[in-house]
Amino acid sequence: MTRLSVNINKIATLRNSRGGDNPNVVRTALDCERFGAQGITVHPRPDERHIRYQDVLELKEVVTTEFNIEGNPTEKKFVELVLKTQPAQVTLVPDALGAITSNAGWDTIAHRDRLTDLVQTFKSAGIRVSVFVDPIEAMVEGAKICGADRVELYTEPYAAEYFDNREAAVASYVRAANVAKEVGLGLNAGHDLSLDNLRFLKQQIPHLDEVSIGHALICDALYYGLENTIQMYLRELE
Template identity: 75%
Template sequence: MARLSVNINKIATLRNSRGGDNPNLVQVAKDCERFGAQGITVHPRPDERHIRYADVFDLKKVVTTEFNIEGNCQEQKFVELVLASQPEQVTLVPDALGQITSNHGWDTIKHQQYLKNTIKIFKDAGIRVSIFVDPIVEMVNAAATTGTDRIELYTEAYAHNYAVNREEAIAPYVTAAEAATKAGLGINAGHDLDLQNLQYFAQNIPALDEVSIGHALISDALYYGLENTVQMYLRQLA
């Protein structure tokens, strides 16, 4: 069974919109774990429009499952934050400055040497590394030579095409996952996975280690409640 890591960025967005500390990010993280989530994910950005750098250290003190920090390792402040907070996993995402949300994976061929150097920094610190990639076999194979422990498959294309033709939507992900497994890489996935498309994805990617879900899960929680929603997502992975 793949693990569910809840991305709590949207909770921080809601808190920041009003100031103060409501909802309390730390309490939400603790509650998600109590409700069954096997990990907590955050994606701090330079403008701190949702997760603040201080949040990372507050969360590190209380997360008892797996703490995953996503972000752009081309920002030195992000590298320093990860090294100082020592999460179980860092996920490297090629975000552009000011980008609203992640929208592509690494070109692991073009950025091969950069990724090798950066991944070594985190692995030398004892932090597991995952890198964000598109479901392209060449990019997966090149990722395997960077030293990363895992890849995170960028699933926006799958989610977008799922309702049109789910067999065609999943096909490149199956091929990419097979290449990753053959190369000895762990497999994570994330972006636009939800209650409609998650089960089919998990059923067709048997080597899937972990999914990171934030926007859809938090949106669903407005209707179903946070505890019920976390457990609904867990059932899709069972």
């Protein structure tokens, strides 16, 4: 079964746009779980423009499904936050300061030493480690050498090319996924996955462990309602 982890960053973005506490991030996370989501994902950034560090601490106290914290581990504050909250999973993402959203995976060869140290730090604390990578076989193999438990495939290129030629768009992901399976890595995927393209990805990569979806899911919830939307995404993963 492929698990659905809902990224609630956009809920925090909406809240922060007006100040106050509406919508409430914790309540939304609990609702997502109640409506069937099997995980909650957050991606705190140093400027706290959406999820705040305090949100992460509060969510840790109430989330009962899988809690996944994404972020750039070169930020000391991020590493300290993860070690303090001890989520089920940390996803290491090399997003630059000020980036609107994540836009590339790690070069697991060039950054091998740094990633190896970080992976060991988190695994020593009992936290599963996933490394965000492009669908390149060598990058997947590099993540394994670094000691990671999983890789998360960066799926924005797949989403961008999906409507032009979905078979071509998914080809590199299938190859990368097969390498992950061969070397014993778990497999996640995320970025720009939607009701349009999710089912085909799942069909082509049946051993996918988890997808993390935020932007498209929250946008769909404006039209379909949050409960119905989560159920729609779960059906795409069946």
